[in-house]
Amino acid sequence: MRSFLPLIRSEWRLLLFGFMMMFCSSFGQTFFIGLFGGDIRAELGLGHGDFGAIYSGATLASAALLLWSGALIDRLDLRHYACLVAAGLSAGCLLLAASTGPLLLFFAFFALRHLGQGLMGLAGPTAMVRYLPEQRGKANALSGMGFSFAEALLPTLAIALLAGLGWRQSWVFWGVLLLLTAPALSLLLLRGHRDRHRDYLQTLQAGDDAQAGPRQKQWTRAEVLRDARFYLFLPALLAQPVLFTGFIFHQVPLVEAKQWSLSAWAALFVFYALVNIACKLLAGLLVDRFGAVRLVPVVSLPLGLGLLALASSDQFAAAWVFMGLMAVSVGTYSTLSSPFYSELYGTLHLGSIKSLTSAAMVFGTAIAPILMGAMIDRGVSMDAMAVGGLGYTLLASALALAAVRRPAPPA
Template structure:
């Protein structure tokens, strides 16, 4: 890689000279931020915690063991990850409003297919569609939109939009548990499909009414000189080298940091997928456990904006090495006790690492590789994340079937998180000490 010196102030840094008042960007871009929030909230049917809430009923009706259910889930997730490598690139070329309507239609179809799952094959198809359109494309669209349309405050905007996911975790689990007391799980998925297709396209179309103006502001290519200071507003949309996806796959730094950046997704997915077994093995109440999602969400909500501000101020590279530390502490506590207070500490620590990942993940891709091909590049990161979430349920399911305790699995998670965090820390330190590289192949 050929280095290049870049003395421009970092976007979001106090020296960058952004002229608007601290809260004016929210007033100006609130529709775009709310658009990302709604996408994150409505990605829930494709998220592990949501599907796992039906795990007991699905396994009972389809006569599947923990390992078999985990194998179907992992295989479907893995296939959705490979498809994401192709479908994620469409976001760079398609009209945003058309793309997002297609994603909503896909998620609604997936929910409908899930309601008619009667065996392993139909369950595989349903989970494949749910994971691809929900966890994959809907979440990726939210993050990419924040990076492109609110570039000067990308970390804070990403944190605000990610609060939709936290809000969903705070409200949905208790509702699902209550609904399962009165109706069968298949009916819940049918209602969900109907709600998605009738409500979401209209709401998202309304929120996107101002997205062209937001894009124009972000892509304004000329610097503006302040009348009362020597500060310059830089071109945030296409500032610095603009990498292609082919160039990113040749960057060693990408592979060094990615395991640490996605560690929380891997471990959180494994535990949430097998949450019913975790609750039973610890002797906790499932209703109480569902209520702890509120604690998880409130912690994530309160910390996401704080960490987003830190990322905007100091950069993602300085934050990423530390995002897994709270989760490691939570796993140690989980392995040490079966008290219900252990569950509270575990969820709070997981929430802190979730907030860290949400606040630094998207900005890392934007800072390092630029915004021009961000959809294609983000799909690489999303592919790896989905791949990790495909691996963890089947691995944990296998060990559970072999009678390995959740305490031992928690300690194994600590060891893995420590290793990938140390590697990511050295990689980030090396990147901060060296000039920002240009891609080694012309775009």
């Protein structure tokens, strides 16, 4: 931890901005929305498959729009970008609270997914690798702890509010809180950002990009699409968000199938977050020392082992193992994903490039809930789906290893 202190002392404002963006993105993340799934389905009369279809449809629409909107972070002032996204996400919370049928529910999920998981989740990591290139691993780890704190705190708070206020009033509370805090804090923490961004552009124009040596090639999105390595790495980069989303979105039927207590399950998120934070910090050190690209082939393997444990036992100890190993993969992935793209492709068009990969990720996270929901309705067990997830992680890791060994195309 001592090696993080100089960075914290010198860049605490920017790090805290990234922390806040990652924390607030949780309102559009599956682990949070999924906690309200049972109450929303019951009140609106939706089955598992119907609810998953609405959620997945909204997520797919979010992925399509993200191909355009994700590049906004390359063009807009970061302060304006953060305020607009926070205001929109707040509106999404209020729209969900007002939903009375499938159509409004679709638009509410679309707003939460696009503005939370998509655009707000893009802001923190992009700022870290763009403006703190020499310590991008540690910076991304520290800012990413905002998401870990949210995973630790929000499930318990959400269940408490759900019991006391109901799901509609809970979402009103979160929407108003977000609107009153996030824009003001963004403006405060990004004071002097114009000068920082000007210095960043001057550094690139001078051809001395500190993050990968002199004159690193700044890839465009079109060039990335022609790079075979991108497609070999992609399954490993998608494994964690897709499998995490599928199982956490359907966490209520998972808990019911295993005959576990939902309250005990929710309490596991504190353990999950602690492991996640430790792995974020460790991954930050490893990224700065060895590079993010070399770590990609192993990032999904702990999650695969966790799925194996989940499929092997109905004892609550399996839940501890699953959540702990999932936290290892999630923490490592969240730290290395943005440094990975900046190592391979530079930072000038990072928003545009990450919008492409984020769209693929969002597309995958859209398919997982509807596919798993349909399988649950047809009687497929959660254990069988866990075994399938294990097979995917092994294949994805093998493809990523092949990509690491593949030479880069000529500049």
